Amino acid sequence: MMEERGGSPLDVERVRKDFPILERQIHGKPLVYLDSAATSQKPRQVIDAVTDYYENHNANIHRSVHTLAEEATAAYEDARAKLAAFVGAKDSACIVFNRGTTEAINLVAYGWGRKFLSEGDEVLLSEMEHHSNIIPWQLAARDRGAVLRYAPITEEGRIDIEAWESLLGPKTRVVALSGMSNVLGTVPPLRRVADAAHAVGAVVLVDAAQLVPHAPVEVDELDCDFLTISGHKMLGPTASGGLYAKRRLLEDMDPFLGGGEMIREVYEDRATWKDPPWKFEAGTMNIAEEIGLAAAVEYLQGIGMDAVRAHEEDLAGYAIGRLLDAGATVFGPHETSDRGAEVSFWYHGIHPHDLAQVLDQEGVAIRAGHHCAQILMRRLGVPATARASFYVYNTRDEVDALIVALERARGIFGV
Amino acid sequence: MSLDDLYKEVILDHYKNPRNKRPMPEAEVSSSQNNPLCGDEITVFAHVSDKMVADVAFQGQGCSISQASASMLTEAVKGKGVDDALGLAADFRGMMAGEKDPAEDEFGDLVALKGVVKYPIRIKCAVLAWDVLQEALAGANAGQ
Numbered sequence: 341m342m343e344e345r346g347g348s349p350l351d352v353e354r355v356r357k358d359f360p361i362l363e364r365q366i367h368g369k370p371l372v373y374l375d376s377a378a379t380s381q382k383p384r385q386v387i388d389a390v391t392d393y394y395e396n397h398n399a400n401i402h403r404s405v406h407t408l409a410e411e412a413t414a415a416y417e418d419a420r421a422k423l424a425a426f427v428g429a430k431d432s433a434c435i436v437f438n439r440g441t442t443e444a445i446n447l448v449a450y451g452w453g454r455k456f457l458s459e460g461d462e463v464l465l466s467e468m469e470h471h472s473n474i475i476p477w478q479l480a481a482r483d484r485g486a487v488l489r490y491a492p493i494t495e496e497g498r499i500d501i502e503a504w505e506s507l508l509g510p511k512t513r514v515v516a517l518s519g520m521s522n523v524l525g526t527v528p529p530l531r532r533v534a535d536a537a538h539a540v541g542a543v544v545l546v547d548a549a550q551l552v553p554h555a556p557v558e559v560d561e562l563d564c565d566f567l568t569i570s571g572h573k574m575l576g577p578t579a580s581g582g583l584y585a586k587r588r589l590l591e592d593m594d595p596f597l598g599g600g601e602m603i604r605e606v607y608e609d610r611a612t613w614k615d616p617p618w619k620f621e622a623g624t625m626n627i628a629e630e631i632g633l634a635a636a637v638e639y640l641q642g643i644g645m646d647a648v649r650a651h652e653e654d655l656a657g658y659a660i661g662r663l664l665d666a667g668a669t670v671f672g673p674h675e676t677s678d679r680g681a682e683v684s685f686w687y688h689g690i691h692p693h694d695l696a697q698v699l700d701q702e703g704v705a706i707r708a709g710h711h712c713a714q715i716l717m718r719r720l721g722v723p724a725t726a727r728a729s730f731y732v733y734n735t736r737d738e739v740d741a742l743i744v745a746l747e748r749a750r751g752i753f754g755v
Numbered sequence: 756m757s758l759d760d761l762y763k764e765v766i767l768d769h770y771k772n773p774r775n776k777r778p779m780p781e782a783e784v785s786s787s788q789n790n791p792l793c794g795d796e797i798t799v800f801a802h803v804s805d806k807m808v809a810d811v812a813f814q815g816q817g818c819s820i821s822q823a824s825a826s827m828l829t830e831a832v833k834g835k836g837v838d839d840a841l842g843l844a845a846d847f848r849g850m851m852a853g854e855k856d857p858a859e860d861e862f863g864d865l866v867a868l869k870g871v872v873k874y875p876i877r878i879k880c881a882v883l884a885w886d887v888l889q890e891a892l893a894g895a896n897a898g899q
Binding site: 691693697708714724752 | 758874
């Protein structure tokens with residue numbers, strides 16, 4: 341079973357063997373995990389890296405001279421270099437480690453926003469942003485008297501690029517945009533967005549929580565100023581990931597969290613900071629998690645991000661086609677060329693929560709809810725959607741299992 | 756564990772044919788809440804007269820559990836004293852917490868929702884309408 345029928349260059353059967361959790365049965369059925377946009381599963385290589393760290397190298401970093409501390413420090417900094425290379429950053433110091441996209445955007449909104457935003461300045465967002473790319477800006481804007489603007493999306497669920505650009509102006513200081521929508525899959529023309537923003541003197545933040553796990557990313561090509569990375573969505577441990585930022589910006593920004601390890605000198609009334617990125621890494625960091633993330637990066641590089649993207653484009657196209665044939669409403673672009681494999685839908689009027697419950701009984705794990713995107717839900721005119729999202733270990737057979745389970749839900753609800 | 760415990764016939768009936776799902780412009784008290792987990796929203800209206808819930812209705816949208824629970828709520832509290840209605844809300848919460856095993860003659864159709872207890876994440880859906888009722892009736896008590 342699980343034979344790949346698309347034109348995917350990825351050996352999915354081999355990949356699946358690396359993921360112990362795919363052996364699980366749910367309610368007596370094989371697990372069909374279609375919720376990777378919420379968090380991905382972890383391959384044996386990542387689990388082993390974390391275990392190896394705790395069994396053989398555990399120590400606090402950057403403070404002791406003993407052997408374990410040096411090993412832990414080296415592994416942690418090596419993880420930074422690997423993540424930097426993975427997103428095309430030439431300088432490892434441009435990567436700040438933290439718990440992921442939410443913390444990274446908060447860091448920027450706090451350390452850059454609160455320092456550089458002034459009364460009347462504008463922050464441009466889109467209607468399809470995740471709450472993690474809205475709330476930190478709301479807080480910073482409230483603090484500084486800045487204003488949030490929201491660019492509309494089109495009926496197809498793409499960024500309305502003309503409308504977006506018409507909202508740029510001399511007051512625009514920040515544009516913050518999802519690089520791949522967690523609900524619609526939409527991938528905006530990021531380079532065009534960056535060039536237009538820079539032309540008016542704004543900085544560009546790309547919320548890449550979904551983009552980095554699923555597509556090749558080169559920060560120099562995107563020319564973004566900030567790019568956020570969630571390790572747990574790209575096969576890494578929870579609370580891994582961080583922020584890419586241009587070095588100059590990291591130098592200009594204020595620290596986010598204060599505490600041990602981020603300082604150079606401390607006096608009664610003042611302190612000086614370490615250089616970036618360490619200026620932003622206060623307290624004992626998520627050492628094991630970032631080391632686990634490095635193993636995830638190696639794993640993805642082993643497959644090749646072009647192959648990952650091609651595999652998911654195939655699955656997205658197949659899933660959208662089958663859902664439409666089954667009578668579902670699929671949100672977001674139906675063409676797969678500029679979208680990821682986050683597929684949100686309504687199915688015969690059955691509430692997403694009810695759908696997800698029935699599907700779980702069939703072993704199929706999907707997400708139901710507003711996906712931390714209430715502004716987008718209002719725009720789409722729904723309280724919630726069901727979402728199937730795909731990754732390297734998913735197959736077309738699993739799409740078929742989804743469709744069969746959906747039909748069972750129709751039976752239960754008599755629609 | 757079987758889905759039949761959750762999606763009982765009586766629940767699906769209330770979902771598809773909700774009772775007292777209508778606006779009530781003359782309501783003295785009303786309250787709205789949504790479930791931030793799923794975006795479900797429910798408004799409960801009550802016409803309170805002489806410390807009695809003379810009429811009650813709801814509006815909203817959401818999953819079968821939240822909507823069926825709201826529908827059952829309106830049937831269960833209509834005609835009850837405000838304090839009795841609040842007592843029933845407390846008993847319903849007790850059932851959802853797995854602490855109470857109410858008698859069918861007291862709870863009527865609401866007993867069908869007992870199966871929700873096995874699905875912890877859905878308990879919020881079942882309790883939403885009751886939260887709103889409590890909030891609305893607290894307003895009624897405060898207004899007296």
